[in-house]
Amino acid sequence: MIEVIYILWLRQLKRYWRSKARLIGSLGQPLLFMVAFGFGFGPMYARASGGANYMDFLAPGIVSMSILFTAVFSGLEVIWDRQFGFLKETLVAPITRTEIMIGKTLGGATIAMIQGLVVFGLTYLLGFRAASFESLALGLLFMFLIALFFTGMGLTIASKMKDMHGFQLIMNFLIMPIFFLSGALFPLQDLPPAIYFISRIDPLTYGVDGLRGALTGVSTFGVYTDLVTIAALSAFICIIGALLFSKIEA
Amino acid sequence: MQNILSVQSLTKKFDDFTAVNSISFDVEAGSIFAFLGPNGAGKSTTIKMLTTVLKPTKGEIRINGFNVLKEQDEARASFGIVFQDQSLDDELTAYENMTYHAVIYKVPKKERDERIRKALEIVGLWDRQKDFVKTYSGGMKRRLEIARSLVHYPKILFLDEPTVGLDPQTRKAIWSHIQTLNKERGMTIFLTTHYMEEAEAIADKIAIIDHGKIIETGTLEEIKERNGTESLEDAFLNLTGRDIRDENGASKSKMRLMGGMHGRRRH
Numbered sequence: 001m002i003e004v005i006y007i008l009w010l011r012q013l014k015r016y017w018r019s020k021a022r023l024i025g026s027l028g029q030p031l032l033f034m035v036a037f038g039f040g041f042g043p044m045y046a047r048a049s050g051g052a053n054y055m056d057f058l059a060p061g062i063v064s065m066s067i068l069f070t071a072v073f074s075g076l077e078v079i080w081d082r083q084f085g086f087l088k089e090t091l092v093a094p095i096t097r098t099e100i101m102i103g104k105t106l107g108g109a110t111i112a113m114i115q116g117l118v119v120f121g122l123t124y125l126l127g128f129r130a131a132s133f134e135s136l137a138l139g140l141l142f143m144f145l146i147a148l149f150f151t152g153m154g155l156t157i158a159s160k161m162k163d164m165h166g167f168q169l170i171m172n173f174l175i176m177p178i179f180f181l182s183g184a185l186f187p188l189q190d191l192p193p194a195i196y197f198i199s200r201i202d203p204l205t206y207g208v209d210g211l212r213g214a215l216t217g218v219s220t221f222g223v224y225t226d227l228v229t230i231a232a233l234s235a236f237i238c239i240i241g242a243l244l245f246s247k248i249e250a
Numbered sequence: 251m252q253n254i255l256s257v258q259s260l261t262k263k264f265d266d267f268t269a270v271n272s273i274s275f276d277v278e279a280g281s282i283f284a285f286l287g288p289n290g291a292g293k294s295t296t297i298k299m300l301t302t303v304l305k306p307t308k309g310e311i312r313i314n315g316f317n318v319l320k321e322q323d324e325a326r327a328s329f330g331i332v333f334q335d336q337s338l339d340d341e342l343t344a345y346e347n348m349t350y351h352a353v354i355y356k357v358p359k360k361e362r363d364e365r366i367r368k369a370l371e372i373v374g375l376w377d378r379q380k381d382f383v384k385t386y387s388g389g390m391k392r393r394l395e396i397a398r399s400l401v402h403y404p405k406i407l408f409l410d411e412p413t414v415g416l417d418p419q420t421r422k423a424i425w426s427h428i429q430t431l432n433k434e435r436g437m438t439i440f441l442t443t444h445y446m447e448e449a450e451a452i453a454d455k456i457a458i459i460d461h462g463k464i465i466e467t468g469t470l471e472e473i474k475e476r477n478g479t480e481s482l483e484d485a486f487l488n489l490t491g492r493d494i495r496d497e498n499g500a501s502k503s504k505m506r507l508m509g510g511m512h513g514r515r516r517h
């Protein structure tokens with residue numbers, strides 16, 4: 001059981017580690033966002049909030065963003081496995097579908113976590129600091145839960161997709177809204193009711209808020225509400241994913 | 251002898267198209283069984299159902315005594331499969347592909363390296379074990395897949411057109427290896443192939459499927475005798491007609507070729 005999960009995990013890490021282009025390329029976007037938004041909106045944010053530092057607000061959002069994208073992509077990779085035929089090799093093996101789901105979720109989540117840590121390192125270079133050592137530890141927990149949830153979501157979607165045709169649809173109508181309406185870039189205040197509502201059912205909202213609360217001490221819902229919410233959602237999506245995986249055909 | 255594989259009224263429908271239409275057959279333990287048919291006849295669909303990749307619309311399958319639909323993991327541990335299309339991870343090395351397989355098939359850790367080495371040696375890939383699969387030729391990938399399917403010592407090995415696109419030397423090496431496995435280990439072989447002379451040379455029993463239905467079964471001699479032909483190929487062409495099929499099973503009747511599609515027919 002453990003060894004099966006380990007080998008599935010290891011395969012994903014090897015693939016990730018070997019595609020250096022992907023590794024480096026995926027740092028471009030968070031860096032750009034941090035520089036463009038950080039310097040672009042920084043002064044405005046400081047004026048509106050009465051002197052608060054926008055980088056403190058933005059950094060947890062950008063870390064969450066990079067985890068979101070990496071995790072979803074790692075989950076969706078199963079579609080490639082299907083198209084290149086490798087999925088069959090795993091599916092005909094005498095292992096439970098739950099083992100497959102756990103191995104793939106942990107693999108994707110680990111990759112997303114590594115990516116998040118690298119981006120977190122970049123925010124350090126730009127002057128962002130966690131409040132204390134404990135807050136850093138709690139922050140890491142939030143990062144992992146965000147990674148877990150969105151890998152699980154990617155896998156759940158992938159178990160229902162035959163090919164990459166729906167990819168644009170998922171990006172533009174699911175992942176992008178999840179990102180933009182999560183409060184990663186701007187505070188979720190004074191929003192029109194519809195947008196407000198969406199932001200409250202957006203799982204990333206609780207991840208970002210929790211991560212920000214943990215690292216900087218400023219949160220909307222309270223760190224423990226966030227923690228319980230994102231942990232429960234992660235467990236939920238993994239169970240759904242495992243159920244869908246048990247019906248998957250190659 | 252006892253049957254290692256037993257199939258009862260197996261049916262697969264894709265929407266309202268019936269790809270496999272209520273087929274039944276048995277395969278004796280230790281035998282070599284050839285499953286033949288034109289393109290689109292339903293061979294791969296059948297193999298996919300036998301190996302739990304596709305859910306049958308109807309029917310029963312037993313492998314090694316296990317109900318394939320209900321005791322999936324036990325059934326899965328009993329067979330090896332080489333699919334018609336590729337199923338390797340190109341971004342891993344050959345050895346890593348083998349290790350992955352050995353682990354998910356729960357080969358004891360102590361035996362893993364030894365079994366992998368043996369399997370790779372048999373197909374002549376041991377010296378290329380550290381290379382990435384993406385650097386392999388089509389024939390090498392095929393050989394690697396065959397080696398991989400042997401690592402967990404399956405009771406029955408499914409081979410879906412294992413030699414398509416390979417040169418004669420490689421084809422010969424693969425078949426002689428498969429025969430050895432069959433003789434020495436008593437491994438049952440279930441194969442599909444386009445090459446009639448391959449089936450003729452090694453199969454103990456043959457089934458011919460067309461349009462999802464089994465239209466002939468028996469030993470080579472029985473089939474030749476019933477159809478009054480000299481070769482399996484002639485019997486095959488008589489039974490399935492001489493239209494050229496594409497993968498969808500539609501016959502291109504307008505492009506009918508005189509004398510059959512195979513240049514190497516014997517009369």
Ligand SMILES: Nc1ncnc2c1ncn2[C@@H]1O[C@H](COP(=O)(O)OP(=O)(O)O)[C@@H](O)[C@H]1O
Pocket residue numbers: 264269287288289290291292293294295296497498499500
């Ligand atoms: N996933 C699928 N959806 C719809 N039709 C399919 C699917 N897979 C196979 N078929 C159809 O089923 C028939 C049998 O295909 P297949 O089993 O691959 O034939 P063979 O392996 O004998 O060449 C073909 O007409 C093929 O087009």
Ligand SMILES: [Mg+2]
Pocket residue numbers: 293294295334410
């Ligand atoms: Mg086929």
